[in-house]
Amino acid sequence: MNVRLRGQVRPYRTVGYDPRRNEVILIEQRLLPHEFRLVATRDYRETARAIRDMIVRGAPAIAATAAYGLAQGVRAFRGRGVDRLSAQVERVFGTIRDARPTAVDPLNAMVGVRQAMRAGGTVEEQQELAAAAARSFADTSVAQCEAIGRHGMPLIKEGARVLTHCNAGWLACVDVGTATAPLYAAQAAGRGFHVFCDETRPRCQGASLTAWELAQQGVSHQVIADNAAGHLMQRGEIDLVIVGSDRVLGRTGEIANKIGTYTKAVLAHRHRIPFYVAIPLSTIDWDLRSGFDIPIEERDEAEVLGAWGAPLAPKRRAGAAKPVGRGSCRAYVRVANPTSGARNPGFDVTPADLITGIITPAGIFRPRELWRKRGQLGGPAT
């Protein structure tokens, strides 16, 4: 999507690949929203490190990064014979897999690349096929998001005021995003609307990443405290909620997403405001039988006890921010009482009865319809 740099608007993807230099190109997300910088990883080890160090985050984005990283490692092979290349593939696969061991998306993406390259008879053919499979994985990922946009776009009426939570935007994908896809499609169709971004404590991905994306794209938006959405709904100032999801249960229609999503669904239900969840097909979990079986990660309490940001004066706003230091470019302030601890569940589960629809690349479904329509959605045969 668009990035405005020194007055110029240029298109970028979150994850790209330079075949000439055999480099994976990533947006350095730890510097956002205060600085925009691209990072080129020169070999698969650097690509694995970029995943581990969260230069890139978001399941679809790290999946594409892993696919390109595997192709990169295969391409760098200088030995002879497909057997030796096979050993190299396993080394690269293992290194990238271990960079984010709990995530399933990069694993599936790399399995696909590995599968595709086996059709080649020579090292060169396998190298070509790996690169093509990685590129195809990334393009398919973008196409899925675009399809989400086409299906979701009619929900964004002229003048709509849309609430979103956390970041399910193009920075979490290869491009376009999931929850943001219908918004960008509506914008492209010339429709006017306004987005409220929940700041999404404790890590504030809404205030930092989603707000940055929408600003770059020229979409009208405002950040709100997570506490404010209920009041705005009560006063009739929100027409629609769209969020992403980390896992949708195909059997029950429950969805897991960033902590606070459930609260917004409860509020939307009370106010009869439509609540939509936008996902690629890979987000559907066809196995689990209850949302209570989804493990809820308890994260570092420092996230709740303070906040990371740029040490700017409170009033500074217009224009681009200056770089704000070294490393992650993020200063930390301790907000809470220094002798107090915190609870910090990272995700919550929203039941099907609070969800108006699931927007997928294959269309919009009622959450309880997923299992019946699993044939359309890449679900299991039985």
Added chain:
Amino acid sequence: MNVRLRGQVRPYRTVGYDPRRNEVILIEQRLLPHEFRLVATRDYRETARAIRDMIVRGAPAIAATAAYGLAQGVRAFRGRGVDRLSAQVERVFGTIRDARPTAVDPLNAMVGVRQAMRAGGTVEEQQELAAAAARSFADTSVAQCEAIGRHGMPLIKEGARVLTHCNAGWLACVDVGTATAPLYAAQAAGRGFHVFCDETRPRCQGASLTAWELAQQGVSHQVIADNAAGHLMQRGEIDLVIVGSDRVLGRTGEIANKIGTYTKAVLAHRHRIPFYVAIPLSTIDWDLRSGFDIPIEERDEAEVLGAWGAPLAPKRRAGAAKPVGRGSCRAYVRVANPTSGARNPGFDVTPADLITGIITPAGIFRPRELWRKRGQLGGPAT
């Protein structure tokens, strides 16, 4: 209540008065939770400035400060004759009133002091009466909070897990607090319980002030992101919600309180968790006929776009924090995208049907009972 300083536990009030030196003694709340310091104002102008600059905040606390400030100005009078003293009273009254022009509580408190001193025939008598009236106002304020504690205490069962929002603690009152009063009473009765403090973005009074209070008092507690309460309720980890209020409508039972309170009431209702509001009688508004008539202040967007705190390392936790600079001792980081704006409503309104009970110094009432019981509650005769 208690403050732990260098290993010693000592009792303090939020607002006090030193008759020997004619000084109003305040806790410098802008330094909390990172530093505990008392401030003594040497004359009524300094007292007015302390109110204006938010060294002291919370309606009951600034009311008592205003009462003491008026008595302080009267006591400092060196002229002759009650007529000239009257002119001095008006000067002091006006100066303190103008320090926080929208607040009604300090005004009412000073009217009471002015009324009481008129019974004196001489300057000295009037000075004595003013000081006595101010002291009595503060003591009555504490007694009201203690009565809230007695009535609310039976709600805190052994092992209860209580959620509170913002700060309705002793720092907002002269002592004891409103929402915290039942907790401190239960603690004094030897009951064990645990408090979840909503951090209460954007100003984080829960994470900073309530957590500090509870830590000083030795009450088991944890800070949570405002987003986390819904998840904890869903998993059965919250038994009770108690909050304070800025205004309770005696005619309808609606309550206005810090932004995010309404959301917690909606969540509690869905999970059949009791939701209580603790208030002194002065918080009841007998005039307004609808919650929609309560003006909702739109505050500075810098509050939402960033956070104030102490520049400590994220991992630092045990032991007392060091002083962290000059002025308000608070560093600001910009969290949100620097070119984005914010909406920042400061309060919201919770309807009567979501409120289990209103805990007052006169007992616990159902919200729709207030008007019928207005005789007991200091309401109007008609």
